[in-house]
Amino acid sequence: MTHSLTLDAAWDLSVRVLETAGFSPAHAAAISRTIWAGQRDECHSHGLYRLLVCTHTLKTGKVSPDAEPVVSDAGPGLVRVDAKGAYSLLAYETGRPVLIAKAKTVGLAALAINHCYHFSALWPEVEAIAEAGLVAMAMTPSHAWVAPHGGTKGVFGTNPLAFAWPRPEGNPFVFDFATSAAARGEIELHRRAGKPIPEGWGLDRNGNPTTEAEAAMQGAMLTFGGHKGSALSAMIELMAGPLIGDFLSLESMAFDGDTGATPYHGELILAFDPKVFMGPDHVVHSARAEALFDAILGQGARLPSQRRYEARARSLASGRVTIPRKLYDDLIALLDPASPSSPF
Amino acid sequence: MTHSLTLDAAWDLSVRVLETAGFSPAHAAAISRTIWAGQRDECHSHGLYRLLVCTHTLKTGKVSPDAEPVVSDAGPGLVRVDAKGAYSLLAYETGRPVLIAKAKTVGLAALAINHCYHFSALWPEVEAIAEAGLVAMAMTPSHAWVAPHGGTKGVFGTNPLAFAWPRPEGNPFVFDFATSAAARGEIELHRRAGKPIPEGWGLDRNGNPTTEAEAAMQGAMLTFGGHKGSALSAMIELMAGPLIGDFLSLESMAFDGDTGATPYHGELILAFDPKVFMGPDHVVHSARAEALFDAILGQGARLPSQRRYEARARSLASGRVTIPRKLYDDLIALLDPASPSSPF
Numbered sequence: 001m002t003h004s005l006t007l008d009a010a011w012d013l014s015v016r017v018l019e020t021a022g023f024s025p026a027h028a029a030a031i032s033r034t035i036w037a038g039q040r041d042e043c044h045s046h047g048l049y050r051l052l053v054c055t056h057t058l059k060t061g062k063v064s065p066d067a068e069p070v071v072s073d074a075g076p077g078l079v080r081v082d083a084k085g086a087y088s089l090l091a092y093e094t095g096r097p098v099l100i101a102k103a104k105t106v107g108l109a110a111l112a113i114n115h116c117y118h119f120s121a122l123w124p125e126v127e128a129i130a131e132a133g134l135v136a137m138a139m140t141p142s143h144a145w146v147a148p149h150g151g152t153k154g155v156f157g158t159n160p161l162a163f164a165w166p167r168p169e170g171n172p173f174v175f176d177f178a179t180s181a182a183a184r185g186e187i188e189l190h191r192r193a194g195k196p197i198p199e200g201w202g203l204d205r206n207g208n209p210t211t212e213a214e215a216a217m218q219g220a221m222l223t224f225g226g227h228k229g230s231a232l233s234a235m236i237e238l239m240a241g242p243l244i245g246d247f248l249s250l251e252s253m254a255f256d257g258d259t260g261a262t263p264y265h266g267e268l269i270l271a272f273d274p275k276v277f278m279g280p281d282h283v284v285h286s287a288r289a290e291a292l293f294d295a296i297l298g299q300g301a302r303l304p305s306q307r308r309y310e311a312r313a314r315s316l317a318s319g320r321v322t323i324p325r326k327l328y329d330d331l332i333a334l335l336d337p338a339s340p341s342s343p344f
Numbered sequence: 345m346t347h348s349l350t351l352d353a354a355w356d357l358s359v360r361v362l363e364t365a366g367f368s369p370a371h372a373a374a375i376s377r378t379i380w381a382g383q384r385d386e387c388h389s390h391g392l393y394r395l396l397v398c399t400h401t402l403k404t405g406k407v408s409p410d411a412e413p414v415v416s417d418a419g420p421g422l423v424r425v426d427a428k429g430a431y432s433l434l435a436y437e438t439g440r441p442v443l444i445a446k447a448k449t450v451g452l453a454a455l456a457i458n459h460c461y462h463f464s465a466l467w468p469e470v471e472a473i474a475e476a477g478l479v480a481m482a483m484t485p486s487h488a489w490v491a492p493h494g495g496t497k498g499v500f501g502t503n504p505l506a507f508a509w510p511r512p513e514g515n516p517f518v519f520d521f522a523t524s525a526a527a528r529g530e531i532e533l534h535r536r537a538g539k540p541i542p543e544g545w546g547l548d549r550n551g552n553p554t555t556e557a558e559a560a561m562q563g564a565m566l567t568f569g570g571h572k573g574s575a576l577s578a579m580i581e582l583m584a585g586p587l588i589g590d591f592l593s594l595e596s597m598a599f600d601g602d603t604g605a606t607p608y609h610g611e612l613i614l615a616f617d618p619k620v621f622m623g624p625d626h627v628v629h630s631a632r633a634e635a636l637f638d639a640i641l642g643q644g645a646r647l648p649s650q651r652r653y654e655a656r657a658r659s660l661a662s663g664r665v666t667i668p669r670k671l672y673d674d675l676i677a678l679l680d681p682a683s684p685s686s687p688f
Contacts (some may be wrong), residue, residue: 235519248641295594299499
């Protein structure tokens with residue numbers, strides 16, 4: 001059972017659910033931009049479904065629904081945005097133009113977002129910077145669910161790394177992956193379905209490899225790629241944690257206590273201006289990068305975001321997205337119960 | 345059969361072999377600093393053994409033995425060093441103080457090394473920047489030996505990523521890994537020993553998984569960590585290639601033709617000043633990072649460079665390094681044959 005909405009209706013539904021829950025119009029719009037983009041690209045776990053998570057977390061009383069981000073200039077190459085305990089997305093949107101302006105002047109620049117709750121995929125953020133012609137990298141910690149290589153207890157977050165490279169034509173080259181072997185949500189899905197998880201995803205409470213989803217949820221997740229993935233996760237933990245004066249995943253988890261709220265920490269976004277780096281021949285060097293993509297596609301391999309861009313093209317062509325009927329009903333229930341029948 | 349040398353004798357041997365081969369004193373010293381550090385840390389494949397590779401590659405006539413690096417200021421956050429067809433190390437050493445000065449002023453900065461032959465591990469470079477109190481990241485392409493995830497033909501280099509984080513006491517946190525599943529030298533060692541390689545290291549010429557070292561050398565290597573390692577390798581290829589106006593691994597390989605020389609390309613090094621990023625509370629935030637290392641070590645896991653630092657401590661305590669007798673004899677033979685018996 002599914003429900004089909006126009007893209008405009010999906011937008012309106014998102015904004016109305018968030019505003020009804022108590023988010024300020026500015027936060028509701030910033031959150032909706034990323035949720036709408038996720039639904040458009042058929043990333044269902046980061047689409048309209050996330051409205052349930054956002055509104056639930058708001059009820060825990062931890063997230064600010066209306067704090068205005070405070071921007072501060074921290075040097076020629078660094079802009080800091082204090083999210084003041086709200087979700088990260090309005091802080092990101094507030095800092096992005098400053099980041100882009102600094103990168104164009106300096107060659108490269110950093111945006112440090114502090115004191116934010118974070119639930120969103122990073123690809124919409126790096127993609128938006130690539131749309132402005134810049135190369136972008138983004139990373140965050142999360143909660144300390146993931147054991148270091150050779151260890152048995154959670155220390156790292158799922159610590160995603162995202163990257164975007166602007167292309168002369170069409171969509172940018174974008175990837176966004178968790179440095180954990182699997183997303184926590186994937187393990188949760190296996191648990192609910194009563195299915196075993198693949199080897200290499202997790203350890204039980206005693207530090208032994210397990211294929212039981214529940215045991216891994218109680219024990220520790222593993223990084224992808226053995227000691228290399230573990231090293232990369234440590235880098236993200238340091239760069240998007242102490243370097244920007246914000247929490248480690250260990251500290252985010254301790255701060256959360258047992259409320260099960262969205263992780264609370266910082267985010268680091270880097271931007272590089274190819275016109276500065278490549279110099280006067282930037283058109284030539286940009287074209288040379290295309291040879292890399294041609295060599296990958298020419299042998300039948302895929303680029304990281306290809307599936308997502310195909311979904312986007314479908315959604316934009318039809319002007320519609322489809323969600324489970326149950327999700328639709330749950331979202332409608334979040335609107336004022338006194339309202340007339342759904343306009344969506 | 346081994347031969348023991350004092351650390352000073354290892355240094356003198358390296359400089360004399362390189363100068364005898366025709367390298368200028370400045371290049372011989374820069375190359376020796378990294379080779380000596382590799383031998384001290386018992387990274388044998390990047391120690392005195394590399395002198396054989398350096399002198400061999402010089403004989404192919406491709407590498408300049410004496411080109412002076414040319415530094416140019418490319419913006420407030422970017423310094424470029426043109427290695428002019430010589431090895432990368434003198435260019436790196438020439439650019440490093442400018443990189444550090446820029447990072448301290450701007451908050452972060454980049455060093456782009458262009459037109460260099462590259463044979464060295466990246467950890468000595470990021471470690472030296474961490475010794476100056478900065479966080480560092482370094483990356484390079486190489487030759488197009490590594491297939492993208494889902495593909496069958498070489499496109500990426502072994503594309504190493506190195507990272508260093510300064511610690512208030514003791515050695516910095518450092519990692520340096522290839523984004524290929526194994527180093528090319530490891531596959532070569534298996535080939536020489538007639539041993540099968542583990543699954544996941546390579547594909548044969550027809551794109552099928554192989555455990556035959558020779559078949560993988562003729563076919564393609566694989567990245568670590570499946571599609572995530574492949575995405576990371578693409579990022580390194582783009583950032584340390586076209587972004588700095590230099591070769592992709594595909595172009596480095598085409599440029600080499602069939603001479604089997606060391607790859608020729610660029611290198612990107614980023615530096616971040618924690619004092620700028622962390623702000624006035626940098627001592628506090630730096631101490632918080634130590635909680636991450638404590639949590640890793642406290643559960644019996646290791647930090648990435650721990651083994652190397654242990655080797656370093658041994659070498660510094662004894663004042664000596666040990667190399668195979670055959671290697672020692674080969675190196676002595678590279679000195680002027682008319683010279684009196686070895687002083688080493």
